[in-house]
Amino acid sequence: MQNRIIKLGAFAMLLTLLTGCEAIGDIFKAGMGFGIFIVIAVVVLIIWLLSKFRK
Numbered sequence: 001m002q003n004r005i006i007k008l009g010a011f012a013m014l015l016t017l018l019t020g021c022e023a024i025g026d027i028f029k030a031g032m033g034f035g036i037f038i039v040i041a042v043v044v045l046i047i048w049l050l051s052k053f054r055k
Helices: 002-054
Strands: none
């Protein structure tokens, strides 16, 4: 009986860890998308500022 409880507990912990890893992966994907957006916005801002100063 105790062996079964240990196996069930280990399985529950494994499921929790896998769900956590998936959530962290989604957070990093969202962060990467946001980071790319910020980099593009900064590059566009720099190009716009350079074009203003050249005139």
